[in-house]
Amino acid sequence: MTVLAPLHFADPREAAALAAFLGRLVHYDRAAAVRLQAGGGALAVFGRPPSFEVLAIRTARLEDAVDLDVTVSAGALLDGVEEASGKAVVPDAVTGPPWAGVLPPRTGWRPVPGLPAAGELRGAVAAAVAEFRRRDGELPEELRTRTERDRVGREIWSRTLGATGLPLRAVHAAQSLGFLPPRDVPADLLAAGPWLRLRTPYGSVALRKAPAALTVTPAP
The missing domain is CATH 3.10.150 (DNA Polymerase III; Chain A, domain 2)
Incomplete structure (x- = not known):
């Protein structure tokens, strides 16, 4: 030891x-x-x-x-x-x-424009939570399963914030972990290779962007 x-x-x-x-x-x-x-x-x-x-x-x-x-x-x-x-x-x-x-890189980060202000980020999470609760409550009894509820959750939390490519689940994670700042404290969105990082004075969340879908064009 x-x-x-x-x-x-x-x-x-x-x-x-x-x-x-x-x-x-x-x-x-x-x-x-x-x-x-x-x-x-x-x-x-x-x-x-x-x-x-x-x-x-x-x-x-x-x-x-x-x-x-x-x-x-x-x-x-x-x-x-x-x-x-x-x-x-x-x-x-x-x-x-x-x-x-498999950790994010230490260097090479560049700013990504378009991240909403902290108040808007909190509002986006609140709206997503409210939507999930509403849609969950509307499920008929025969569809009220873990699989269906997970499907609804993935659909909602996989949505991205505008053109940033940052999924809502990353913002939800930042809020749940106490990383989202008050309204008057800025947050930054950074990118390095396939990684995105939401950074605030209280901590960061990082994730690898999904690879682009491969399109195959048939030969003439």
């Missing part, structure tokens, strides 16, 4: 923010894992809340330059966060889920 030194945050409030993030992940999945990457005095914590189909990213500043790359239990890391002292004890490594091996 490798014993890792505790992580000391540059600001104790960052320990509390990390604990809140981990708590939300564990709420969705008690067995959630997170991948930790640290370098140059910064820490990035990656998680994947189920059903949203996105990666969630929370960053924090560290007091010291620490080199770290490990996948751990989100619950065990949450237990090791000491908010009062602004530090976190890193638990033993676990076997990472498949997503932990």
